[in-house]
Amino acid sequence: MRQTILAVLSLSAMAALLTGCGGDMVLLNSKGPVAQGQSDLMMTAIYLMLLVVIPSALMAVWFGWKYRASNKDADYKPTWAHSTAIEVVVWGIPVIIIGILAWLTWWGSHKYDPYRPIESDKAPLTVQVIAEQFKWIFIYPEQNIATVNELRFPEKTPVSLRLTSNFTMNSFFIPALSGQIYAMAGMQTHLNFLANETSPAEGYRGFSSNYSGYGFSQMRFRAHSVTDAQFAEWVNAVKAGNGTSINPEAVQKTVLDQAEFATLRDGNRSKHQIEAMLAHAETDKQKEAAALAEAEGPYPTKPHPVTYYSSVEPKLFESVINKYMSNYHGADHSAAGHEAAASEAHANAGHATASVGE
Structure with a gap:
């Protein structure tokens, strides 16, 4: 009871x-x-x-x-066995x-298939999302800008996300707007959503809902639904290198290229772990691992500050996917790999022509 x-x-x-x-x-x-x-x-x-x-x-x-035992009026059927x-x-x-x-x-x-486009009279806004260690990078290919840990989009406009990961599998989640979708290295997943109204000043909560390392709890961002005019103003401000006029707490930078992209990776060990690795490294392999861990630094204890980039290196999102596809079936799918393959094919063709001539 x-x-x-x-x-x-x-x-x-x-x-x-x-x-x-x-x-x-x-x-x-x-x-x-x-x-x-x-x-x-x-x-x-x-x-x-x-x-x-x-x-x-x-x-x-x-x-x-x-x-109950005290109810003498209840039916007593010790041989009861079945009731249709x-x-x-x-x-x-x-x-x-x-x-x-x-x-x-x-x-x-x-x-509610996340890949299914949302029906609307407005054209969708395309945003490329990269799960980095341990932060979220948003690239706006049509606007040629990028952000870290902040997503802005106009209200009542479909948003079409293309997601991948630059390390282990992660899960992208904005509870107020859509379900979660996984971001995986070497793959591209899709997520479509729409906001019916503008968001509060602090925006909607977004985060990683899949454990991906010690710093995953810091993979938090804010999703801001704004008016069309406010979105255009923000895009123009970021492109002009003046994004802090919209968000004074943000950091404004110039171009997000491969060199800058490499600096966004956090370490996955604590400060004490790195110190212990350096102190106890004996073999060359251990020393190399300790040096790499020291270069990456410790995992974050707070989210990466919101950062704006006024321009983005072309095909940066595709290069992240191709990096993990370079050994797929033994083939090199990177741009350099394609050029090398073309050069090798050209050389082989020339050699075959020379052989025929002989």
């Missing part, structure tokens, strides 16, 4: 939290059609499951009270609910 009461109280507390009584539950306070649809699916699934859970909990309490009506209820209702949940899962998986 005590376990049943505790179960009922736990379910009641959970229901109160999910309905918003426990504060601003971001998953149930969606600001876009994708997140709102996913939230509705989640609540529908919870309500359907409660159709089984709540009656079961109530009947457990009622049966315990009705068939009970079997139909016990098996039929869960089967119906599972069937409905299966249909909702199939429908929702297609309706």
